[in-house]
Amino acid sequence: MSSAVRSLGFASNGTCWFRATALVVLGAFSLLFSGCASGPVAAGAPAKVMPDVQVLNPGDVIRIAFPGSPSLDTSQQIRRDGRINLAIIGELKVVDKTPAQLEAELLKAYDSQLVSKEIKVTLVSSAYSVYVQGAVMKPGKITPERALTAFDAVMEAGGFTPTANPKKVIVIRQEDGQVKTYPLDMKKVLNGEASEPFYLKAYDTVSVPEKISWF
Incomplete structure (x- = not known):
């Protein structure tokens, strides 16, 4: 075999090797991106979280005080479903609310039961x-x-x-x-x-x- 033919054969083999390598790399990228597509949803702008606003979360312990009706006072840990159980009104979802928002909601719920229109919600410990x-x-x-x-x-x-x-x-x-x-x-x-x-x-x-x- 002439040196020209041998040279041509090497070039041909080198080209094949390069193409095969390129296909492997492209295949790896395809697998990478297809795997990413099945993961968590890429979201847009997040909901604003204000640094000076404290909201209640599952696992938090809160104290609810009724100054005019102390028999209703209670301290409870918020359950995983985001609820607590209160006298008279029963189950109530409290997560994602600030203590002030929960106070306003409770004042409406207990309106007919209260002598003193005052309720105080305090976060005892945070989860x-x-x-x-x-x-x-x-x-x-x-x-x-x-x-x-x-x-x-x-x-x-x-x-x-x-x-x-x-x-x-x-x-x-x-x-x-x-x-x-x-x-x-x-x-x-x-x-x-x-x-x-x-x-x-x-x-x-x-x-x-x-x-x-x-x-």
């Missing part, structure tokens, strides 16, 4: 917690005593690891009967750029991915 997973120094559960942003949660978890990709952080949230994801670019925060804080809700998960390395 508010969030989770941080992935490329952070101390992944796990955080139980804050204040409103927390996603960036705050990452810092509470020890900050990013050297392999973290802060541009691709997502918040996973159960909302409206679905698991939704909210993408966040925390690189902007690290660079000192202005960005709107993303306040977390109870049981949110902040997921920090690692940078993709091909080598």
Whole structure:
């Protein structure tokens, strides 16, 4: 076989190898994106969470005081279904309400039973917690005593690891009967750029991915 033919055969084999490799890479990307499509729903703008507004969550312990009718006073832990059981009116859903909103609702419900039109709802202990997973120094559960942003949660978890990709952080949230994801670019925060804080809700998960390395 001449050297020209051998050279041509090598080029042909090299081309085939390149094409095969390209097909494998494309196939891997297809599997990656098809797998992502079956995961949580990508959501738009999240519902606003005000840092100075405290809402009640399952697991919270609340005290309801009736100054004019102390026999009705009660302290209860909010059940997983978001309800408590009260004298006279029975079952009542209380989650996602502020103590002030619950007070107003109870005043209407007990209107005919009260001598003194006054009810006080106090949060005794909070079950508010969030989770941080992935490329952070101390992944796990955080139980804050204040409103927390996603960036705050990452810092509470020890900050990013050297392999973290802060541009691709997502918040996973159960909302409206679905698991939704909210993408966040925390690189902007690290660079000192202005960005709107993303306040977390109870049981949110902040997921920090690692940078993709091909080598």
